[in-house]
Amino acid sequence: MRDLSLYEKKIIKDEEFPVQMFKNHIRKPGLYFRIHWHEHLELHYILNGKGSFICDRKTIPVTEGNLVIFNSNVLHEGVSEGDNFEALVIIFEMSSFSKEIADYNVIFQNLIEEDEIIKDIMLSIYKEDVERSHGYRLAIKGKLYDLITYLFRNYVTESLSPRENTLRLHNLGRLNTVVQYIQENYSEPLTNKELADLIHLSEYRFCHLFKESMGKSPINYINEVRLKKAYELIKGKDNSISEIAVMVGFSDYNNFGRLFRKYYGFPPSRT
Template identity: 25%
Template structure:
């Protein structure tokens, strides 16, 4: 899995002219509660097609239970993270697409009416389309075709993927727009999301800094009780658990680079006591730092 620092709103798509890419994710022998998709966000849409296993994806403050064969749509800018819900292999495909892929249609009045509201964030597709309307699942075979094109990369696959993706969005808009226009405007997914983004970025940019719950709560303008409650809803982990996980992920990366001693790495990730660092690393990575370095 990628380090969270590499995923801060800068998920790079290979071809700027056609900003769409598929990421095939496979977590071998995942354990229940293992993190299978680290907390991150980006400006792109993300569509996850679950292929194998059972997981929960937290999108902003809401958890979504996802099984093999199901699809979720993550709006651009949403914080999201995933955890295994049972032991075993977990496999899922992520199609990441930037709204600029459809800039050719900006002056098309039909596009402006039906698709642009979703691309610009005025409306949101249901995270689990098939649960909101039976027709939502009708688009899943089309998504499989898109993934197949992006993986095979045959000549002009970009055009095929683009046309099919546009068809996918149009079909979803056709299904859900009439329903959404008849409902009251939904509340924002997470009003303090930007403050939490800054806090998470601060944690990952200052990996060894001691940061108390009280200080973190003050950064997002909440009292410690509500901060801890909202942080758990957002990430699926307590604040302390998330900080420790982030530090151990950084330690894992440094151990692989083999340029620093284990004691030096412990200090960098905020563990002044090497014995405590070893205990913490084993808790999160199921092996000691020495064993990780041997691998």
């Protein structure tokens, strides 16, 4: 069965260079990366273009020169807003670089703008990765130590207690169960009570947890899943729009059309 959960497993086996690093280049507006979470710290340094990231329910507009930090165990997703969006992405587990800082469970500021020191470090890292001269990985690792130290001294917003960190992980695990169930059963009638029962919560507590974590109500999330699937099916032109509306779980065609227009900005007939 395809893994449809929010959790994204990162495996970085190289003890000498415990970093995943790459350049993302998106050539059209739209999804930059899907919503997910993991235990690692994820940095995006915007090299070119504009976009918006959603992190812990907050929308973050980004542009060239911005550094975006996604802390560990936080839901995040990204959207490109132009035809040429580039970012240097660096992913690592803090404990691989500094157990001292990792033990603090620090939360870094999500968006950093117009910091010349960070700009110099990130562009230097990018240059080393592009040129790949002898010893480039050692050089990058040293520059990452400089970056971590600088962020720790200047851009920490709070620290989580061990209990808060454990609770965050527990809630994310619960959401994985619900989201995977929705992805597999979106065409069926789904109720808040049905979803709440999956993770043994009251309907009220479930709705509060879901909206607190996802930034939207369960029904709004379900409708988004249905609308995205409908969009794919309409583009395939194998069925009529009214048939597709029923296939993805909408019993009221007029409601489907209204929600589709609101979500995409145009009616389904223009897809």
